[in-house]
Amino acid sequence: MDDSEAFDHIQSLGSDAPDLDLFVQRLITDQLDDPTLVLSHRNLLSEYGDCLLASEQGLLLLLALGGEDVPIDLLKSARIPMRRWTNEGEIKGTTAAEFGFSSDLIALLSNDDLLSQLSHRPEITQSALEDGTIVWSIQAEVQKELSNRLSPQTIEDWATTALKLLCFACPPCYEGKVNWALPLKKAIWNLLDKATNQKRLPSSLRACVIEALLFFCERDLFTIRLAAVERAKSLLRKNMSFYFQASVTLFDSIISRIDGNFQRSESLIVEFLAADYDGxxxxxxxxxxxxxxxxxxNKIHRYDKDVASTIYNWTGIHPLSTFEIEVTRRLQGVAAKFFHSIGDFKTTRASLEQHLWLNSTMPIRPNTKLLIVTRLAEIHCELLEYEKALQIIQAELEGMSARKGRPFRRLSMVRAEGYIGLGQLEDAESVLQELISVEPPELDDLNDQVLRVRRLILSARISHERLNFSEALQAWQLVGQTIENLSIFKSRHGWVTAIVHLSMAHAQIALGNEDVAKQSWDAAVEVAMRERFEYVFPVLATSWLQKIVGEIHQVKGWPLRVMMPAGKSDLTWL
Incomplete structure (x- = not known):
C-alpha cells in the first residue's frame, strides 16, 4: 500500500469519528497549567493558540483590554467588517483577517459557543450597564496573578491586539449611520482611553488609533469629545495625510465653538487652510x-455680514462622492440655519423643505433627517403653523424606536411647543414630564444646557398660559437660577435672562406686585442694552416677547428697546 492509499484509508476511518479538538486542547492546557512555573503556559498562545483552549486567548484579551467592564459587543465586533473612508470618498470594508487578527482569535470572537465557554470561566464575572449591555470583568486578584506570570513580550503583544480590536470596532467618522448607545460608548471610550494614555503606541497603529478617536470626537458627551480631540492631537504627526490633519483640526475647532471660544474656533481653520496642506x-x-x-x-454665530456671499464657496467635484454628498447636505442645513438666524423664517422653511425633498432622490441618514424635520417643525411654530409642526413630528415619532437621546428630546421640545400654540396645555405638560425622565444628569456642553433651559422655559410658559401666575413666577425664577449655574449657556445666550425678567414682571403685575415687577422690568432693560436677542428658542424672541411686553406696555407704558440680530431693526416700546 502506497502513502496516498494509506492516507485515504485513515481519512475514511475518521469521517464519522467525533471532533476531539476540544478534548485535546483541554488535555494540553491542563498538562501545561503548572502554577509552580514562573512563566505561565499562556505565553505560548501567540504561536500555539490552536493547541490550547480558545477561552485562554479570550482571557488574555480581556486582561489586555483592561480586565474590567469589557462589553461583549466589543468582542463580537470582529464579525463585522471595519468600515473606513477611501481616498475616493467612498466607504470600504476590511475584514478582521485582512486587518491582521489571527485565525484562532477570529474563530473565538465569531463563535457564540466559544464565547459562552469564556464567560463561564471562574475568573470571569458578568454584569450589565444601565441599558442592559452585558460586560465582562476579570476578578481583581486574578488580574494581578495573570499579569505576574506573563513575559513583557506577551503583555506587549496582547496590548497591541486589544488596541487593534478597539480600533476595528469603532464605526467610521462622518458617515453617521452607526452610533452606539451612550452606556456602551462610554464603556468602550474608557477602554480606549486607558489603552492610549501615556503609552508608546506601535507606529503601525497610530493612524488607526486616531481614526478611532475621531469617532469619539464627533458627538455625544462633551467631556469625552474634548478628551478624544486632545488625545488625537497628541498622536498627530506632521507627515500624516491631509485626512488626519484636517479631521483633527475640524473637531478641535468644533469643540472650541461648543465651549464658547469662537475666536479660537475660527483661527484654527483659517490658519490650517492658509498652510496649504497637500490634499x-x-x-x-x-x-x-x-x-x-x-x-x-462661526460666522453665523457672530452675525457676520458676508455669510450670504461666502456660504457656497465650497462645492463638491461632480460626480459627487458619497462623502461629498454628505457634506453638501450638511451645507444645505447650515444655509437653512443662516436664514433662521436672521429671522427669515419663510426662506428657512423653503430651504428645509427642499432639503427633505432631496431625500426622495438620495436618501439621507436617519439622524440628519430627524434634525431637519425638527428644525422645520420649529419654523412652522415661528410661523404659527402649529398643526403642520405636530403633523410632521408625529410621523417621525411613529418610526422612532429609541425614545431618548438628544434628537428625541429636541423633537419632543417642538412637540410641546406645538401643543402650547394650540392651547393643548395638558398634552404639552405630558411631553415635558416624559422629557424629565430621559434628560441626562451631565450638562457639560452647550447643547444639553440649551435643552435643559428650554424645557424649563416651556414649563414656565404652560403655567403662564393657564394664568396660574403664582406658579408661573416660581417657574420663571427657577429658569433664572438655572441659567446662573450654567456658565457656558449664560455666556452664549445671556439675552434669555431678559426674557425671564420680562416674564416675571408680567406675572408680578398680574399678582398686583407692581414695585417688584418694575424691578424685574428694569433688570430686563439692563440686559437688553448689552445683549442681542436671537431666534434660538422657537417663538421666545418673537411671539412670546411681543405678547408679554405688549401687555405690560399697554398697562404701564414702561419703555423697552430690544436689539435684534443680523442688522434687523430694533424692537421698541416707547
Missing amino acids: NTRSDNALRGRLHISNIE
Missing part, C-alpha cells in the same frame, strides 16, 4: 467642505 483626493475635498462649514457656523 487632492475626493475625501480631502469633502473635508475642506467640512472645514468651510465649521467656519460658516
Whole structure:
C-alpha cells in the first residue's frame, strides 16, 4: 500500500469519528497549567493558540483590554467588517483577517459557543450597564496573578491586539449611520482611553488609533469629545495625510465653538487652510467642505455680514462622492440655519423643505433627517403653523424606536411647543414630564444646557398660559437660577435672562406686585442694552416677547428697546 492509499484509508476511518479538538486542547492546557512555573503556559498562545483552549486567548484579551467592564459587543465586533473612508470618498470594508487578527482569535470572537465557554470561566464575572449591555470583568486578584506570570513580550503583544480590536470596532467618522448607545460608548471610550494614555503606541497603529478617536470626537458627551480631540492631537504627526490633519483640526475647532471660544474656533481653520496642506483626493475635498462649514457656523454665530456671499464657496467635484454628498447636505442645513438666524423664517422653511425633498432622490441618514424635520417643525411654530409642526413630528415619532437621546428630546421640545400654540396645555405638560425622565444628569456642553433651559422655559410658559401666575413666577425664577449655574449657556445666550425678567414682571403685575415687577422690568432693560436677542428658542424672541411686553406696555407704558440680530431693526416700546 502506497502513502496516498494509506492516507485515504485513515481519512475514511475518521469521517464519522467525533471532533476531539476540544478534548485535546483541554488535555494540553491542563498538562501545561503548572502554577509552580514562573512563566505561565499562556505565553505560548501567540504561536500555539490552536493547541490550547480558545477561552485562554479570550482571557488574555480581556486582561489586555483592561480586565474590567469589557462589553461583549466589543468582542463580537470582529464579525463585522471595519468600515473606513477611501481616498475616493467612498466607504470600504476590511475584514478582521485582512486587518491582521489571527485565525484562532477570529474563530473565538465569531463563535457564540466559544464565547459562552469564556464567560463561564471562574475568573470571569458578568454584569450589565444601565441599558442592559452585558460586560465582562476579570476578578481583581486574578488580574494581578495573570499579569505576574506573563513575559513583557506577551503583555506587549496582547496590548497591541486589544488596541487593534478597539480600533476595528469603532464605526467610521462622518458617515453617521452607526452610533452606539451612550452606556456602551462610554464603556468602550474608557477602554480606549486607558489603552492610549501615556503609552508608546506601535507606529503601525497610530493612524488607526486616531481614526478611532475621531469617532469619539464627533458627538455625544462633551467631556469625552474634548478628551478624544486632545488625545488625537497628541498622536498627530506632521507627515500624516491631509485626512488626519484636517479631521483633527475640524473637531478641535468644533469643540472650541461648543465651549464658547469662537475666536479660537475660527483661527484654527483659517490658519490650517492658509498652510496649504497637500490634499487632492475626493475625501480631502469633502473635508475642506467640512472645514468651510465649521467656519460658516462661526460666522453665523457672530452675525457676520458676508455669510450670504461666502456660504457656497465650497462645492463638491461632480460626480459627487458619497462623502461629498454628505457634506453638501450638511451645507444645505447650515444655509437653512443662516436664514433662521436672521429671522427669515419663510426662506428657512423653503430651504428645509427642499432639503427633505432631496431625500426622495438620495436618501439621507436617519439622524440628519430627524434634525431637519425638527428644525422645520420649529419654523412652522415661528410661523404659527402649529398643526403642520405636530403633523410632521408625529410621523417621525411613529418610526422612532429609541425614545431618548438628544434628537428625541429636541423633537419632543417642538412637540410641546406645538401643543402650547394650540392651547393643548395638558398634552404639552405630558411631553415635558416624559422629557424629565430621559434628560441626562451631565450638562457639560452647550447643547444639553440649551435643552435643559428650554424645557424649563416651556414649563414656565404652560403655567403662564393657564394664568396660574403664582406658579408661573416660581417657574420663571427657577429658569433664572438655572441659567446662573450654567456658565457656558449664560455666556452664549445671556439675552434669555431678559426674557425671564420680562416674564416675571408680567406675572408680578398680574399678582398686583407692581414695585417688584418694575424691578424685574428694569433688570430686563439692563440686559437688553448689552445683549442681542436671537431666534434660538422657537417663538421666545418673537411671539412670546411681543405678547408679554405688549401687555405690560399697554398697562404701564414702561419703555423697552430690544436689539435684534443680523442688522434687523430694533424692537421698541416707547
